[in-house]
Amino acid sequence: MIKEYQTVKEIFGPIVFVEDIQDAAYNETVDIIMPSGEKLKGQVLESSRGLAAVQVFGATTGLDTKTTRIRFSGETLQLPVSDDMLGRVFDGTGQPIDKGAPVVSKEKRDINGFAINPYARASPHDFIQTGVSTIDALNTLVRGQKLPIFSTAGLPHNELAVQIARQATVRGKDEDFVVVFAAMGITNAEAQFFMKDFEKTGALERAVLFLNLANDPSIERLITPRMALTTAEYLAYEKDMQVLVVMTDMTNYCDALREIAAARQEVPGRRGYPGYMYTDLASIYERAGTIKGRKGTVTQLPILTMPEEDITHPIPDLTGYITEGQIVLSRELHRKTIYPNVDVLPSLSRLMNAGIGSNRTREDHAGVSSQLYASYAQGRDLRQLVAVVGEEALSAKDKKFLKFADQFEKRFVQQGRHENRSIEQSLDLGWELLSEIPEDELKRVKTEHLEKYGRKFRAGGKK
């Protein structure tokens, strides 16, 4: 039932108060018809007798209290979904911007989705090969996981995201792998970069893009990821596809959330972000998953830029509490011109153990990963010591660890932007680098694995 009113009482930032209305439903969508005839979308934030607060997904510039018309739809925000959406580009509210026709479909989905019943979830354990050594070997991504990239301004997180999107495969299986891409508040140049890369590599046909750019209305950003995830869920659970959802930049999303909270004069939490930001972010991140009895899965790769490189800032902090690990990019490595500049020490994949081993990757994976990690950590500690006491003070053994840390960064972490390494290549490379370390220091690998995979790289070769 559609009802229209011309009774705007107050406009305050992105919020419009409408009075003398029949009762509006909480969260129902609204069309706002501006005096110029231009149409905006909105959503009811608060409803009471005869009064509704509406958040406007667009700039409120040009709205007035006299002639602006508000049309209540009687429905919550829905997105028509279909597999024709593959290969298409939409704006942040789901309108096509690629000059193609609008998506026509009888299937409409509430963009807020519904929570997956924890009882219906299957535990994620299928290894996704991204071709990036630091991820595959040390912070393994599995299907149904949500693994964010923690970056900061000026680092090549977009390049890494594109590389992962391009290279990600589930090995040994011939399955539909598609990418749903949600951009929130990124610059036009960045959007061009993504589009161009997707087009060039032919990935666009297997992708759905939702683009909200830096100069698009910020409040739109609140619905962009939900549009993307609604599409992803449809493709995964109805069309049996393996969906990777890349969302960038979650920091802009959170800022939009703060903007609305401030406009509503809510009690602010840490750094002005609303107290319910954890719940709100969870309603996005928790939409990753695998479900018993369904073939398709939704895997998430959100990207966020940490303000002031501060990992305790509310945005990375709350994200880390919800997601299953994090990939942390380092400015120091970037300065050393190492790409991808993944700092493996603070990075973590919580679901890694479920996705690796003899049936999934290789039997020596856990051991190699743990050994590389420990040896690199030791090398990094020694670097600090060298800064104080000088390299001459180190023992011969310590010098080997120091050298290992350098080689690890230069050869294992660093790889080409189009270099797609198989997991075997990554693990073998690990063994090769470990060959510089005395055998009695390799406490985390099993002897039989060392013989089988590592021996050939060690001086003297076969024993």
Add this chain to the structure above:
Amino acid sequence: MGKLAKISGPVIVAEGMSGSQMNEVVKVGDQELLGEIISLKYDRASIQVYEDTSGLKPGDAVVGTGAPLQVELGPGLLKAVFDGIQRPLDVIQEKTGAFIQRGVNIPALDIKKKWEFEAMAKKGDAVGPGDVLGTVQETNITHQILVPPMVKAGTLSWIKSGKYTVREGVAHIGKTEVGLSHLWSVRKPRPVKEKLRFANPLVTGKRIIDTFFPMAKGGAGAIPGPFGSGKTVNQQDLAKYSDAQIIVYIGCGERGNEMTEVLTEFPQLEDPKTKKPLMERTVLIANTSNMPVAAREASVYTGITLAEYYRDMGYSVALMADSTSRWAEAMREISGRMEEMPGEEGYPAYLGRKLAEFYERAGKVQCLGSPDREGSVTVVGAVSPAGGDISEPVSQGTLRITKVFWALDANLSRRRHYPAINWLKSYSLYDGELEDWYAQNVAKEFYPLRAKAMNLLQKEEELQNIVQLIGPDALPDKERLVLEATKMIREDFLQQNSFDPDDAYTSPQKQYWMIKTILHYYDKANDALATDVSLEKILSAKAREEISKLKRIPEKQVKTTCEQIQKDFEHALR
């Protein structure tokens, strides 16, 4: 019946609600969404709704049920998976599929299933609240059917063994019918005869906990830490290996995949003592972060009420709440929507009181009724402080009331030192009460040994500051030996791998032998240094390597292995 007047997120305001009570449960709108009255002003009631409120409109009907939020207590709770307001998630899945829809009203317990009730009391017995009427074999756990606390004492006029559903009467006390199940308000602690002093530990099999920071059965503890420091793994380990008879595990506002992990793992894992699947003694409450926030607020109360119910039967119950910070945030969100005056960091001013009330429901008790029995509820709450900084209100409010503090440390987890519990920051105030137990059940010298080990660790911290400046080689041998010994304590004792079946559980006896052997090494090496034996010779002895293997030595061989290591080491020093 009232009418909806205002909706803002999970909190709604209804008018025409005169006659309603605080905390009364109401049904809202056509879908009869459940809610609870959280404030009243004349005939206006503020209501927190346990489901998503999208689509509700002013004018929608709001109907009171006349009762507060209650749970149904009876056989069938074990092995179940409930949401925050005790709706069984497996049944919801059957009804609405993989995604949770709104307005599903289903009973908590299977009301069709027949249970074999065996009467213990006889007709003509005088019985009162808490008295045992009979038993039902629930899983491998025997479920005691008690006279519910609210039933008046009287003479048993009828009782009969046989097969009953949970809602059928099995006995009459005077004219009151008593069934296998009854309802209890979640916000009201269940009564006990008296609270008792703590006397025995909750043995967890985790070396750092049992040896250095023990938890008492009936005690309350907190485990705060930043993300990635292992809160959930630690909580799950406690649920798996601790020697409680019943486990209540609350996933409060946490990840869906973690609950799936528990759901797939627990039925396959064995209780170390009974050898039955762990699930047989477990109740799960899963209100994940994307499920409604008001139900998250309720989940903690639902969990503790179920725990108290099994305590009343005389069981030792352990409750894990992961994470209480999400519960506190749910309170904050609702308080904010009610436009209450905020306290610290936007949390409501009553946060501290709510935390205290919750943790005080833990305890070791003399149960109500006869026969005499003791039960306990141990509560371990995970806390997720923002940025890992425990100066925030939830951590501080929790530490004021809990007696055990296991401080998770991001630096340790970054070094893959698990469990990442910081030994210099953690504490247990149950030390004194548990000393007798350890002296009698483990060894008289256990307490002095652990004190000595802790002193060494403290000393290490001081020495490390010097090492940072001048390098380890500049230290005198005596102090280098301290570093060697503490390295052994850290790596060979404190570090414990939950994913390694040989290492995941260590009995207190084995812990005693391990720590004893490490300290023996230190003492003897120290003596040797005094008699001019070189440090190089000491370190070259095989004992170090042997000690590092102790973790995996089977329990039965520990004593002989340790004695052998000690003997060999003494020999090597000669």
